[in-house]
Amino acid sequence: MKEQAIGILDSGVGGLTVAREVMRQLPRETIYYVGDTKRCPYGPRSMEEVQTFTMEIVQFLMGFPLKAILIACNTATAAALDLVREQINVPVLGVIEPGARAAIKATRNHTIGVIGTQGTIRSKAYERALRQIHPGLAIHSLACPTLVPLVESGLSHTAMADKVVGEALAPLKKTSIDTLILGCTHYPLLTDSIRKTMKISVSIISSAEETAAELSTILQHQQLLSQQRFPQHRFFTTGSTETFTKVAEELFGNPVIVEQIDLGSLTVG
Structure with missing residues (x-):
C-alpha cells in the first residue's frame, strides 16, 4: 500500500498549488490530480451541487489504488469533507x-x-x-x-x-x-x-504548506510513506487541457501531460 498514489482534487487548476507543495515535502509520493475545470467555479453553486461534483471526482479517483485523498478546494472542503470521510476508507484531508x-x-x-x-x-x-x-x-x-x-x-x-x-x-x-x-x-x-x-x-x-505537512504526518504515522525514487504523477481535467497544461507547467517548471476525462461516464479520453 505504501506505493499507492495520493488523490488530489479541485474545482480547477487552483489545487495545483497544493499538489506542488505536496511534491516538495513528499517527493517520493505519486499524485493523481483531478481538476473539474469544465464546471468551475464551485463557489456560486449550491452545497448539494458541490457535494455531487466532489463525490463524482472521488469515485473516479477511487478507481485507482489510493492511500489518501486531499480535497484541495476550500469550497468542496466546506461542503463535502465530512461526506467523503463517511464513504471512503482511506484518510481524507481538507484545506x-x-x-x-x-x-x-x-x-x-x-x-x-x-x-x-x-x-x-x-x-x-x-x-x-x-x-x-x-x-x-x-x-x-x-x-x-x-x-x-x-x-x-x-x-x-x-x-x-x-x-x-x-x-x-x-x-x-x-x-x-x-x-x-x-x-x-x-x-x-x-x-x-x-x-x-x-x-x-x-x-x-x-494552506498548502500546512496541509502537506499534515498529510506527511498522517502517512508517517500509518507507515505509508513511499520509498519509490521516480513517482509517475497523472493529471486529469474535465475541461480544456491547453489552459490546464499552461498553468501546470508554469507552476512545476517542467512539461506536464494532462488527460481529459468525462466524469459523467467515468472515462479517460
Whole structure:
C-alpha cells in the first residue's frame, strides 16, 4: 500500500498549488490530480451541487489504488469533507483547518482576513475553524467571485489581474487585519497582485504548506510513506487541457501531460 498514489482534487487548476507543495515535502509520493475545470467555479453553486461534483471526482479517483485523498478546494472542503470521510476508507484531508492553524500562528494583533468563493465564505467554515482554536479573534471575511475565473483564464500574471484583485480586496484595506488567509487554492496564483494591493506588513497565508505537512504526518504515522525514487504523477481535467497544461507547467517548471476525462461516464479520453 505504501506505493499507492495520493488523490488530489479541485474545482480547477487552483489545487495545483497544493499538489506542488505536496511534491516538495513528499517527493517520493505519486499524485493523481483531478481538476473539474469544465464546471468551475464551485463557489456560486449550491452545497448539494458541490457535494455531487466532489463525490463524482472521488469515485473516479477511487478507481485507482489510493492511500489518501486531499480535497484541495476550500469550497468542496466546506461542503463535502465530512461526506467523503463517511464513504471512503482511506484518510481524507481538507484545506480549511490547516489554513486556520497557519493564520493563528502568523497573526500578531489577532485580526485575520479571509477571502474565498461565495460558497466558502457563506459556509463560515473558516470562522468556525479559527474560533474553535482562538475564540477571541476578530475575523473579516470577504467573498471574491471575480478571482477564480481570472486564474482559470490564465490571466494570473497580468495588469488585468492587478486591477481585478485591487477592486475585489478594497474592503479589506479599510480594516486592521495583519494576516490574510487565501481561502481558495486558486488565490496563491494571484499572490503578486494580492501583495501589491495589501499593506506590506500583512502576512499572506496559503494552506498548502500546512496541509502537506499534515498529510506527511498522517502517512508517517500509518507507515505509508513511499520509498519509490521516480513517482509517475497523472493529471486529469474535465475541461480544456491547453489552459490546464499552461498553468501546470508554469507552476512545476517542467512539461506536464494532462488527460481529459468525462466524469459523467467515468472515462479517460
